[in-house]
Amino acid sequence: MGERIPAKNEETLYVDLAGDHDKVYNRHLSNGKFLKLRRLFVWPLLLAYFLTPWLNLMERQSVLFDLPERKFHIFWVTFYPQDGILLAFLLIISAFTLFAVTNVFGRVWCGFTCPQTVWTQIFMWLEYKTEGDRGKRMKLDKMPWNVEKVARKGAKHGSWILVGFLTGLTFVGYFTPIRELVVDLATFNAAPSAVFWVMFFLVATYANAGFLREQVCKYMCPYARFQSVMYDANTLVVTYNEQRGEKRGPRKPKVDYREQGLGDCIDCTWCVQVCPVDIDIRDGLQYECINCGLCVDACDSIMDKMGYERGLISFTTENNIAGGKTKFLRPRLIGYVFFILLMAGALVTTLVQRVPMEADIERDRNVMHRINNAGQIENPYRVKIVNMLGDTHRYELRILDNDQFILSGDTSIEVEGGDVKEGIILITVDPADINRLRYDIEVEVRAIEDPSLVKIIETRFMAPQVR
């Protein structure tokens, strides 16, 4: 990387908002290839976030994290706490995918899909629609309070609060049935905890996307601190071509600027004005840069106006800048991909082998053993069956490979989809058939309609002292 060039952005104006933080007046960009690319990511993600809880599948909400019932409904499958290993695999795969993507494309997660970036973009768009572009907003902030200022500020904050409320409502709607939540909120019957969390996310969204914005990326996000360890000389980063751009400065039309010792940068500061984290990329690579590409779009539009070649600011790699070639396949990336494939294989194997039912048999610890009216030795047990599928199943219980023991009680239990049922079973034996204090017994729990839904549980039978 070349010698750092000090920022020179006299034309970038700031207004003090609260004394300890300069308000950033971003310029609105309406065109550009990275802007379009971001829209391609943002819209599907936003629609998925806001609409998913409203979709119903199999007579229940399609995605619902039911914490009190400890059930996590995700489309057609219901997960239980015992499926935690699947979640662990998914988290590891997600983390390593992020590392691999960062290794190739830099911080594109931050620039294109991170919720902080996405919601900040929505808030900035609402700000632009209600208060106008950069210059108008600066003027509005400086003017004394009047009807126009109250109306514009009111519309901006009103729309922010509405988006914050919808964000909070949707988020809570992933944890409590959203249709009931809306009715309960509208009729003032919602649980205090639901109201608290909706308000919490409203305030968090309003504050983070409306006011803190780039401060979250710069000072609060831990990912910004360690993402550089995933970078190498082949990672795509947004870079200002110093050799081509310097010496920067304004120029007169029809005068050969090169003869005046000027480069292609006209020092318009548009790249700074559009930057959501308020940095000047001409100062060199900075950890705050989220690789959003807005400065690339802004500068390309200036290059077009000037009739210069595009790409004064571009996505490129350290190797390219040094005149070398960018290698796509490199050991670190291969390592990340290998690990992702390994974990994906483990996840698929676990999923394929996963039996979507759980069964547990627990001996009644209050009763060691007892003699029933027929003179047989009897042990009581509590049985619990979890049906992780969406449809109802009837499960039958039987003792395996042990003819002298007899099973009775709730030996046939019907469990609705995504539900848990409990029952009591008894194992009895004729005293003449036993000669030990303890027996290990295997009980099979099998769905009648689908024999693949089966669990074999080992339990213990306790007998009295044999004389």
Ligand code: SF4
């Ligand atoms: S947008 Fe391009 S021309 Fe304008 S200041 Fe930035 S680098 Fe220079």
Ligand code: SF4
């Ligand atoms: S420097 Fe450019 S790419 Fe980096 S955050 Fe600012 S606008 Fe986005």
